Amino acid sequence: MTDKIITKNLDLWYGTFRALKNVNAGIAEHRITAVIGPSGCGKSTLLRVFNRMNDLIDGVRVTGEVLIDGADMLLPRTDLVTLRKKVGMVFQRPNPFPLSIYENIVFGERIHAGRITRDGLDEIVERSLKDVLLWDEIKDRLNEPALRLSLEQKQRLCIARLIAVRPDVLLMDEPCSTLDPQATARVEELMRELKNKYTIIIVTHNMQQAARVSDDTGFMLLGELIEFGRTEQVFTAPRDRRTEDYITGRYG
């Protein structure tokens, strides 16, 4: 197993508040890694470090190293457009653009690749929608507004929009929190399919989801990565008392 992402002594401050404390972790390639922990523990902050989304917030300071494929992406010379193409993010609420389904998917490609033929774009749309198992459902309505899709379809579309630009890593921040159990199950199934091609990191409040879908799990508390290990180990035999308390509902 190769580590796709490695963090070394990672600290993050929002002004004077230290939101991440000396986080050291290795995220394995082509696996699903779940990050769990109570609200405010720093799990979404950690996720946003991986594609430098925190740069958009005033007063944020990050120290340490975050190596992706061996290169430290915290260095100032990192090209953020390229980084975010390589490391894409899916948010809690699906956020398709107010454009057609087709235009949503090719949006990134138009930015990154510039001029591209219609056939090329068609191929990208079909490949991306097939990857998220949405092609058969919506192939005849590609020019309809994306906002007309169901919530689950919108979330799948957002994932398709990401993979259209061929990223390596998919970051998912509570991707199923607005979906019903059936839609959640289908998105989880999709995640299992996608891990063959991508490295996936998911932040979730839903511990059962983390247990079901992930290969590795990290537990965070007050900005610290308390425990990181194989999911089955973390959920059946956690090493740290604080992890045990959290996953058995004793935290608080």
Added chain:
Amino acid sequence: MERYVDQELKELNKDILKMGALAEEAIYKSVEALKNQDKDMAKSVIDNDAGIDKLELTVDEKCIDLIARYQPMAKDLRFITTGMKLNSELERIADIAVDIAQRTLEIAGKPLLKPLVDIPKLAALAQSMVKMSIDAFVKGDILLAKKVLLSDSEADRLRNTIQKELIDDYMARDGSTAPRAVQLLLIARFLERICDHTTNIAEDVIYMVQAEVVRHHPEKL
């Protein structure tokens, strides 16, 4: 912090302990009935088994219900899954007590083939292993669980001694002793099986306490 599930886990614990007490009582009575050739006591072991079977079903249902409703993790999960296994081991132990009681009914009132020497020793060992294994569960005592595991070789040794004596000294020399010798052979076999079940309980207790699977891994002990 007391959780809602804690009360239900305590209830489950109580039921498992009750199951342990009933299994222990069944073994005690079956061995006493054998030693004293007491048919009434042997019959009471057989009669009481239905109650143990009923409790086994109740405990199983509670465990499944807890898993379905709470999706337990970590220590809770290990406690419930261990509880399910213990429940089944204890029910089997009680069934074996019934087997011993049935053999006792067969031989009671007839002249004994030989004075019982090693069978009472094996019976005492089986009883003590049942007690130790249940205590290990109650206290989460790894050392006691390991003591149970270490006692099993003595149970095997006693069973082999009994077997050899009955075959070599009686059945091989005088075929007419076979019907009575076979009853004693079976009883020795039953007692040794009880010891085997207690070692399963001990291994499960070790898993419950320290999340380490020692079953089929003697090198980890």
